[in-house]
Amino acid sequence: MIMPITIRAIKKSEPGRMKAALIRIGAMILALAASSLFILLLRLNPIDVYLKMVQGAFGTAYRVKETIVKTIPLVITSLGIGIAFKMQFWNIGGEGQIAMGAFAASYFALYMNDMPKPVLLLVMILASMLAGGLWALIPAFFKAQWGTNETIVTLMMNYIALKWVMFLQYGPWRDPNSLGFPKIANFPENAVLPKLLGVHIGWVFALILVVAVYIFINHTKKGYEIAVIGESINTARYAGINIKKTILIAIMLRGGLCGLVGMIQASAVNYTLSVEITGGVGYTAIITAWLAALSAPLILIVSFLFAALLEGGSYIQTVFGIPQSAAEILQGLILFFVLGSEFFVRYKFVFAIKHPTTAGKGAS
Amino acid sequence: MIMENNYISMKNINKSFGKVVANRNVNLSVSQGEIHALLGENGSGKSTLMNMLSGVYTPDSGSIFIKGEEVQFAAPKDAIKAGIGMIYQHFKLIDVLTAKENIILGQKNSFFLNEKALSEKIREMTVRFGLDIDPDKKVYNMSVGEKQTLEILKVLYRGAEILILDEPTAVLTPQETEKLFKIMRKMKEEGCAVIFITHKMNEVMEVADRITVLRKGETVKTVEKSATNPKHLAELMMGCPVDLSIKRIETEKSKVAIEVRNLSAVNVEGVEVLKGMNFEIYSGEILGVAGIAGSGQKELCEAIVGLHPVKQGEIIFNGENLVGKSPAEIITKGISLSFIPEDRLGMGLVASMDIVNNVVLKLYQKQKGIFINRKPAEQKSMEIIERLSIQTPGIKHPVRMLSGGNIQKVLLGRELDSKPQVLITAYPVRGLDVNSCYTIYDLLNEEKQKGVAVLYIGEDLDVLLELCDRIMVICAGEITGIVDARDTTKETIGLMMTGAVNLNREGEKSEYDNANYN
Structure with a gap:
């Protein structure tokens, strides 16, 4: 007799930490296995490719530095996103806030640069944070006032910000010395962030901010209020929390952090303002923030690993002469398994064998 | 078979x-x-x-x-x-x-x-x-x-x-x-x-x-x-013999703790939800509120603690008018509200947080500086668990994972712990089992004995009659009478709940009600 087997997913009561870690490690192994199949299709040796990926991310001092440079914007943006998400403000406007932060910093770098270097840099930092913060405040204000959907508004505002930068790049701010090339002039030397231990000083900012955001969320009254608002607006009201004020502060902070990323990228990485300034960090950071469960210390680790994945991916393109899309497929596969494993952390599968019914028709 | x-x-x-x-x-x-x-x-x-x-x-x-x-x-x-x-x-x-x-x-x-x-x-x-x-x-x-x-x-x-x-x-x-x-x-x-x-x-x-x-x-x-x-x-x-009667502790009637004068409020749709309410609660008494659901119970609770806007009238506490003050100010003055909504978790507790973080909710605003100190709350959580015999694996356990009765005990325990002078409690035994109900009645009696003025909003008329000193009946946002719980019947209260009898409109004064009517 055939016994049909049914499979169903059951929500786990409370996943154990060890178990969760094992599942995640298992996902990584499966991801590598699946990617290997793909690499074999390309007639390459998977072990080779993986070794090269690791080499590409950490192989030489230069590559380690490059990986760190990629990590910095991810960390800071993820921190900002974490604060907003903690409050359940589904803001995906990181791109726009980064662009506006970069724009404000660039204004001072290009047109008000006759200040001593430390003063100019400080002004640029403050300007970028203010610009990013105000840019984030617009959707927050609309939401507080008319209950608009922040996800849609922030998404649309990304395009406005990026098109604004593009307008500057092709129009009023185009460098007359660039031989007709649509490019904004490079920053003067005193508008470029200095280096420390071979990497621009942004890494120090990132580390300080990780600690600061951790303390803010876990040990300050405002951080606690943000978490309460995120969980239940009614409870927050009941406890006498000033909801509008707290939302505005959190969103300012969030936008400010993204704005700072814009300044760092423009000043220390690109040395100018361009539409490519964001590099998709505003979106990538949403993934890293979620993977890190919005926890500041985990954001640091996850962002670093993610940056390594990106760096390793671009390195194998040149080494093996494979197209960029192939490297992206590998990244995609790894992400797919890691994100997919979250389902297995929360749910377990039950296999049940259906017994054939033995009894006859029941009486009614 | x-x-x-x-x-x-x-x-x-x-x-x-x-x-x-x-x-x-x-x-x-x-x-x-x-x-x-x-x-x-x-x-x-x-x-x-x-x-x-x-x-x-x-x-x-x-x-x-x-x-x-x-x-x-x-x-x-x-x-x-x-x-x-x-x-x-x-x-x-x-x-x-x-x-x-x-x-x-x-x-x-x-x-x-x-x-x-x-x-x-x-x-x-x-x-x-x-x-x-x-x-x-x-x-x-x-x-x-x-x-x-x-x-x-x-x-x-x-x-x-x-x-x-x-x-x-x-x-x-x-x-x-x-x-x-x-x-x-x-x-x-x-x-x-x-x-x-x-x-x-x-x-x-x-x-x-x-x-x-x-x-x-x-x-x-x-x-x-x-x-x-x-x-x-x-x-x-x-599994053991039980006593199903509720004790009413007799206390000396002392001073008026809080006085509500001519209180009116409208909701967002502009409908009048509280209509010229006049009453007071004495220290050391339990004033019960009876009424059909949605007669203004929630709005009354919220108006007193500053969560619902007041159209006119005064709420006098320690010689001071509370109308227009923020909820945070009113809470720190010693007025506590524990409102158990229908879904239990909607108001007052943060479901995914642990007991400590929920206890902190009522403590942190009194702390100085920008930082939050959870140590006193940990101590208090332990005391609350002990005193109300809350069943939980620990103080770091999310309240959402507790059973309904234990969730309500956490909320009430926290409110009592803030040592209020006026305790407003709405539906505290909603959905609780017998044992937990009696624990909560005992706790309310304990507060009464300490001289706290208790406003008890309940659903069960039998309980109101046994537990409270006076019962205020409201109907469509209006007080239809305040009666002594010792010499009234369920039927009388029922009639006032539907507005068929209105002691206030007839110009009658209940014996404790010494308000100045204009």
């Missing part, structure tokens, strides 16, 4: 969650055309048992027979196919859809809907079971009672002949409960079997035919209603 009369029979059911044994050798049999009550304290395994009958859990061992045929449910849909419909405490409805749309949701229909035939079928069922529902009303416009009726209709539509109701009355007003009982009786007449999970003895006595009592995961006994009484049931439930 064919059992002629046993519609449902569950034999030697065992179920454990990790180390916790939820059901041990439980037996239950229910006949056709019977209302069978499943009675037990919180955590006695009633819900677990029913979740196995409805396919949510699978028993570790034991067997389930439906109409004499052994069944194995792998998922709730198998149970639905077998004619079992469960109505949960938390409704599973989609707010933005109409009643009709909720009913057909997830059903395998043909691609096009035959609206007419559908409406006809729904109408036919509502008539047959005496359900009062408008198929085109959106769920968000429905009262709790209506939503529950819709849930019942939904499972009946899916062909349920066995209906399981998980503590259905916990969220209902007395009137809605009456309606529900009518529906249950109608279903019984139609030949359905109804299983009714509860811990309220009076409801059992009113509606059930047979009662199975569970205690600590085991079946204690199945009794005929005619062969038992509430006291006997309570003893079976708790």
Whole structure:
């Protein structure tokens, strides 16, 4: 007799930490296995490719530095996103806030640069944070006032910000010395962030901010209020929390952090303002923030690993002469398994064998 | 095996969650055309048992027979196919859809809907079971009672002949409960079997035919209603003799703690929800508030603590008018509100946070500086758990994972801990088992003895009459009378609740009410 087997997913009561870690490690192994199949299709040796990926991310001092440079914007943006998400403000406007932060910093770098270097840099930092913060405040204000959907508004505002930068790049701010090339002039030397231990000083900012955001969320009254608002607006009201004020502060902070990323990228990485300034960090950071469960210390680790994945991916393109899309497929596969494993952390599968019914028709 | 009369029979059911044994050798049999009550304290395994009958859990061992045929449910849909419909405490409805749309949701229909035939079928069922529902009303416009009726209709539509109701009355007003009982009786007449999970003895006595009592995961006994009484049931439930009377502690009437003068308020739609209320609460008394649900109880509570805007009037506390002050200011002055909403968690507690973080909610604003110190809250959490005997694995356990009674104890414990001078508590025993109810009455009496002025908003008139010193009756936002609980009757209060009697309008003053009427 055939016994049909049914499979169903059951929500786990409370996943154990060890178990969760094992599942995640298992996902990584499966991801590598699946990617290997793909690499074999390309007639390459998977072990080779993986070794090269690791080499590409950490192989030489230069590559380690490059990986760190990629990590910095991810960390800071993820921190900002974490604060907003903690409050359940589904803001995906990181791109726009980064662009506006970069724009404000660039204004001072290009047109008000006759200040001593430390003063100019400080002004640029403050300007970028203010610009990013105000840019984030617009959707927050609309939401507080008319209950608009922040996800849609922030998404649309990304395009406005990026098109604004593009307008500057092709129009009023185009460098007359660039031989007709649509490019904004490079920053003067005193508008470029200095280096420390071979990497621009942004890494120090990132580390300080990780600690600061951790303390803010876990040990300050405002951080606690943000978490309460995120969980239940009614409870927050009941406890006498000033909801509008707290939302505005959190969103300012969030936008400010993204704005700072814009300044760092423009000043220390690109040395100018361009539409490519964001590099998709505003979106990538949403993934890293979620993977890190919005926890500041985990954001640091996850962002670093993610940056390594990106760096390793671009390195194998040149080494093996494979197209960029192939490297992206590998990244995609790894992400797919890691994100997919979250389902297995929360749910377990039950296999049940259906017994054939033995009894006859029941009486009614 | 064919059992002629046993519609449902569950034999030697065992179920454990990790180390916790939820059901041990439980037996239950229910006949056709019977209302069978499943009675037990919180955590006695009633819900677990029913979740196995409805396919949510699978028993570790034991067997389930439906109409004499052994069944194995792998998922709730198998149970639905077998004619079992469960109505949960938390409704599973989609707010933005109409009643009709909720009913057909997830059903395998043909691609096009035959609206007419559908409406006809729904109408036919509502008539047959005496359900009062408008198929085109959106769920968000429905009262709790209506939503529950819709849930019942939904499972009946899916062909349920066995209906399981998980503590259905916990969220209902007395009137809605009456309606529900009518529906249950109608279903019984139609030949359905109804299983009714509860811990309220009076409801059992009113509606059930047979009662199975569970205690600590085991079946204690199945009794005929005619062969038992509430006291006997309570003893079976708790395993020891119990005293079901509520003490009213006599205290010396002292000074007025809080005085409400001519208080009026309107809601967002501009409807007047509080109409010129005048009353005061003395230190060391419990002032009960009786009224039909939605008569302004919530608005009154919220207005006092500054959560609801006040149109006119004064709230005088320690010689100071509280109207216009922020909730944070009012809380720090020593007025505490614990409002248990219908869903228990909506107001006052943060579900996913642990006890410490919920206790901090009322402490941190008094702390200086920008940082938050959780140490005092940890200490307090421990005290609250001890004092109210809250069952929890620890102070770092999310409150959402606790049972309903323990959640409410956390909330009340925190409010009492803030040592208020005025304690406003609305529905503190909503959905609680007998033992927990008495713990809470004792706690309120303790506060009263300490000289706290208590405003107790309740649903159960019997409790109000036994526990309170005075009872203020409100009807549509208006006080229809303030009476001494010692020499009044349920009937008098009932008449005032509907506005048929209005002591205030007749110019009569209750003996304690020394307000200056203009």
